[in-house]
Amino acid sequence: MSSCKSRYLLLLVSALVTWGGLANALVAGKPLRLTFDGKRKLSPAYMSAGDAIAYSVHEVPNQVIIKRLKLPDRSQDVLFPNDTAHQFDVAFSRDGRYWSYCRSAGVRQLILVVIDTRDNNRETTFLPSGGQRSTVRSLAFTPDNTRIVFTLSGERGLQIASVNVGCQDLKHITSSEGTNYWPSVSPDGKQIVFSSSRNGAYDIYVMTANGDSVRRLTKSPTRDMRPVWSPDGTQIAFTSARDGNYEIYVMSADGTNLRRATHHSESDDFPTWQPDGRKILTVAQRNGRYDLYVIDVP
Amino acid sequence: MIDIGSFPTRDCGGMTRRSFLKIGATLPVACGLPGGAEWLGAAEQSTAKSVLLVWLGGGPSHLDLFDPKPKAPSQFRGPFATLQTHVPGAHFSELLPRLAQRSKQFSLVRTNINHEGGHRPASSIALTGRQAPDGGEDRGGKPGQYPPNFGSILARHRPSSDLPGFISLARGPIGDGVGPVWGHGGGTWGKGYDSFMLDCSRTGQVSIPALKLLEGLSPLRLSDRRAMLRQMDRARRSLDRSEFQEWDEVYRRAYSLLTATGASQAFDLSRESEQTRNAYGHTSFGQSALLGRRLVEAGVPYVQVNWSQYVEVFFPFSDYGWDTHSDNFGLMADWHGPLLDRVFATLLDDLGDRGLLETTLVLLMGEFGRTPRINNIGSRDHWPHCFFTVWAGAGIQPGRVIGQSDPRGEHPLTDPVTPDMVGTTILELAGMHTARRAEMDVLQGSRVIHELL
Numbered sequence: 001m002s003s004c005k006s007r008y009l010l011l012l013v014s015a016l017v018t019w020g021g022l023a024n025a026l027v028a029g030k031p032l033r034l035t036f037d038g039k040r041k042l043s044p045a046y047m048s049a050g051d052a053i054a055y056s057v058h059e060v061p062n063q064v065i066i067k068r069l070k071l072p073d074r075s076q077d078v079l080f081p082n083d084t085a086h087q088f089d090v091a092f093s094r095d096g097r098y099w100s101y102c103r104s105a106g107v108r109q110l111i112l113v114v115i116d117t118r119d120n121n122r123e124t125t126f127l128p129s130g131g132q133r134s135t136v137r138s139l140a141f142t143p144d145n146t147r148i149v150f151t152l153s154g155e156r157g158l159q160i161a162s163v164n165v166g167c168q169d170l171k172h173i174t175s176s177e178g179t180n181y182w183p184s185v186s187p188d189g190k191q192i193v194f195s196s197s198r199n200g201a202y203d204i205y206v207m208t209a210n211g212d213s214v215r216r217l218t219k220s221p222t223r224d225m226r227p228v229w230s231p232d233g234t235q236i237a238f239t240s241a242r243d244g245n246y247e248i249y250v251m252s253a254d255g256t257n258l259r260r261a262t263h264h265s266e267s268d269d270f271p272t273w274q275p276d277g278r279k280i281l282t283v284a285q286r287n288g289r290y291d292l293y294v295i296d297v298p
Numbered sequence: 299m300i301d302i303g304s305f306p307t308r309d310c311g312g313m314t315r316r317s318f319l320k321i322g323a324t325l326p327v328a329c330g331l332p333g334g335a336e337w338l339g340a341a342e343q344s345t346a347k348s349v350l351l352v353w354l355g356g357g358p359s360h361l362d363l364f365d366p367k368p369k370a371p372s373q374f375r376g377p378f379a380t381l382q383t384h385v386p387g388a389h390f391s392e393l394l395p396r397l398a399q400r401s402k403q404f405s406l407v408r409t410n411i412n413h414e415g416g417h418r419p420a421s422s423i424a425l426t427g428r429q430a431p432d433g434g435e436d437r438g439g440k441p442g443q444y445p446p447n448f449g450s451i452l453a454r455h456r457p458s459s460d461l462p463g464f465i466s467l468a469r470g471p472i473g474d475g476v477g478p479v480w481g482h483g484g485g486t487w488g489k490g491y492d493s494f495m496l497d498c499s500r501t502g503q504v505s506i507p508a509l510k511l512l513e514g515l516s517p518l519r520l521s522d523r524r525a526m527l528r529q530m531d532r533a534r535r536s537l538d539r540s541e542f543q544e545w546d547e548v549y550r551r552a553y554s555l556l557t558a559t560g561a562s563q564a565f566d567l568s569r570e571s572e573q574t575r576n577a578y579g580h581t582s583f584g585q586s587a588l589l590g591r592r593l594v595e596a597g598v599p600y601v602q603v604n605w606s607q608y609v610e611v612f613f614p615f616s617d618y619g620w621d622t623h624s625d626n627f628g629l630m631a632d633w634h635g636p637l638l639d640r641v642f643a644t645l646l647d648d649l650g651d652r653g654l655l656e657t658t659l660v661l662l663m664g665e666f667g668r669t670p671r672i673n674n675i676g677s678r679d680h681w682p683h684c685f686f687t688v689w690a691g692a693g694i695q696p697g698r699v700i701g702q703s704d705p706r707g708e709h710p711l712t713d714p715v716t717p718d719m720v721g722t723t724i725l726e727l728a729g730m731h732t733a734r735r736a737e738m739d740v741l742q743g744s745r746v747i748h749e750l751l
Contacts, residue, residue, distance in 0.1 A: 038500075038580050039500070040581060040633075042632065058618075061469060061499075061500075061582055061606075061607075061617045062469075062607075062608075062615050062616060062617040063614075084614060085614045086612055086614065086616075104612040104613065104614055106613060106614060109612065109624065110612055110624065110625070131674075131675065133623045133624045133675055133677070134624065134675045135612075135624045135625050135675070137625055137628055138628070151628070153624060153625055153675045153676045153677060154675055154676075155674055155675065157672070157674070157675070157676040158627065158675075158676025158677075159676075177372040177373075178372050178377060179376075179377050179627055179672075179676055181377075181627070181628060197372070197376070197377030197378075198372070200368070200379065201377060201378060201379035201392065202377050202378075202631075221379055222379045222381075222392045223377070223378065223379065223392060223631065225631060241392060241395075244395055245395065245636075246636070267636060285579070287572075287576040287580075288575070288576040288577065288578065288579035288580045288581075288584065289576075289579075289580045
């Protein structure tokens with residue numbers, strides 16, 4: 001067996017052990033709370049081995065950092081302890097090689113940071129053009145681990161773009177009116193789902209990976225945002241304010257079969273599929289506190 | 299900074315923690331000041347016993363909050379839908395569903411203007427009503443040239459007994475990365491009329507940023523004068539003469555404050571029910587708003603609840619202010635909109651439930667709005683030519699929308715509301731009528747926003 005296959009087998013076993021443990025801990029229909037500090041959390045992401053979750057958190061009033069929650073023992077550590085800047089929107093390549101996030105680089109700018117964990121943690125950065133205040137947000141790797149798709153606040157407005165993992169070869173994917181945000185790449189790499197205000201408030205659209213054939217999937221009077229593909233590519237989870245506050249919804253990848261996953265007077269946001277596709281990770285506000293929860297897929 | 303003590307508070311889980319107090323140069327001293335004793339009875343004649351200003355430093359986007367323009371071209375309107383309110387003709391952004399439901403509880407001015415476009419001078423003007431004669435922060439001016447802050451004026455007009463007359467809730471002096479806002483204090487009256495600054499953490503721990511009391515000196519032990527003197531002797535030995543003189547004066551006032559029963563009770567959020575603390579949310583801004591309500595309840599004439607210390611969002615030191623030059627729409631959806639909606643709606647409910655809204659003037663504002671035209675990186679910049687203020691409580695007729703902006707939200711179509719009109723309205727409702735303002739030589743020649751009354 002090649003070393004590559006061995007690595008994937010190890011990842012698969014690790015993920016199955018982790019999901020098995022989580023499944024045992026879950027009572028059917030009842031959200032599983034993973035954190036308890038109540039601090040403001042943003043953009044959780046499963047690490048590629050599936051045994052940990054990374055997320056941004058307002059650790060202290062003047063710093064947002066990325067922490068790692070290790071699922072087997074629920075211990076936590078700081079993912080980038082030497083970085084004193086604000087850190088947002090962590091993402092991991094499917095093969096686990098590349099870690100990326102958005103770093104505050106002063107003068108209100110967020111830059112893209114990519115770390116190659118198989119090259120002595122070599123760090124490359126992408127500085128968006130468009131002046132000091134331009135930013136990169138909302139990162140998503142392509143499934144072939146070669147590119148990062150993101151929201152680029154640059155000289156063309158707020159659009160979807162991508163660079164390769166060496167932070168080179170910038171490609172603009174959208175160029176529409178309004179703003180385009182929160183891209184997620186389909187598991188086969190052929191499509192990107194995202195939110196756009198091109199027709200008014202944020203709704204969810206899908207397009208080919210190069211930006212062609214844009215189709216609208218939702219038409220809500222209020223914002224639909226943060227769409228994410230399920231691991232098998234058949235469903236899309238997203239956050240919507242259509243019922244008065246942020247709730248998690250799931251629909252088929254073609255926009256049909258809409259179901260509501262959460263029902264609470266406080267917010268449920270930042271949906272992220274568990275790697276096996278059986279549960280959804282969220283940041284939920286309960287009693288005024290923000291924590292990570294795992295919920296059922298409706 | 300000099301360590302001079304700490305006091306225990308309980309967090310929302312009932313745990314005992316230590317809140318450290320620090321002593322330093324920016325001592326809050328708007329308490330026990332001269333020149334106002336004869337006016338102690340003025341509060342009884344006024345409509346507003348207290349003023350509670352919720353300050354959104356950095357410039358909140360008026361188009362994305364209280365003055366949306368859904369029919370404007372896409373390069374103006376932004377990505378947010380609008381919500382119907384209970385006030386005919388008034389729509390809010392979809393980011394404010396709770397406030398839209400409560401639109402009958404407050405009134406909205408949509409035609410505020412400021413005379414400067416930089417954060418610090420615009421903030422100073424918004425908080426004092428006037429420009430500095432020497433140009434202010436961005437034009438080569440010097441500190442101490444602005445007229446006194448509205449809070450300093452009211453604190454002098456109506457000194458309170460135990461508690462400072464002007465309390466500002468923030469982690470430190472408010473400002474931007476360049477420096478503090480000079481108008482957030484006594485101005486030409488001197489630093490003796492600056493605000494008393496308190497910091498409230500997300501867990502409800504209250505500390506005085508400018509003070510750090512002697513280690514181990516709790517409020518209970520503060521009443522033990524011998525213990526205090528021992529601590530002071532130790533501190534004195536570590537200081538030179540000038541440092542000690544400053545520290546001694548600071549300490550005297552802090553000691554007076556912290557040993558006052560009313561003060562220690564007002565600062566203690568653990569006296570609130572879990573339900574109330576949850577409703578405000580466990581963020582620094584949410585718990586600060588709750589502390590603001592407690593201070594109003596305790597009789598503090600002027601309280602300023604600050605969203606953040608710094609206006610900036612993404613600076614390495616910054617604490618998520620409203621200066622959303624970058625990523626305005628992501629930030630508004632992720633954080634600023636929902637948090638503001640929750641906290642301010644809860645504050646209005648809480649004040650109303652306790653009968654405090656009748657005697658408290660509540661004002662929500664920043665120094666300016668943001669550019670209606672979306673900038674070339676898909677965000678919004680400073681815009682002092684048209685923005686909003688929200689008014690509620692004592693003397694305010696709720697459910698009104700004052701003024702109208704043009705179809706793109708760029709300029710007022712009706713009479714603009716100037717910063718000195720804001721200040722004049724605050725002071726008038728707090729019982730400082732024309733004669734008294736003239737006597738104190740403050741905010742003369744302007745008018746009340748009578749449309750609110």
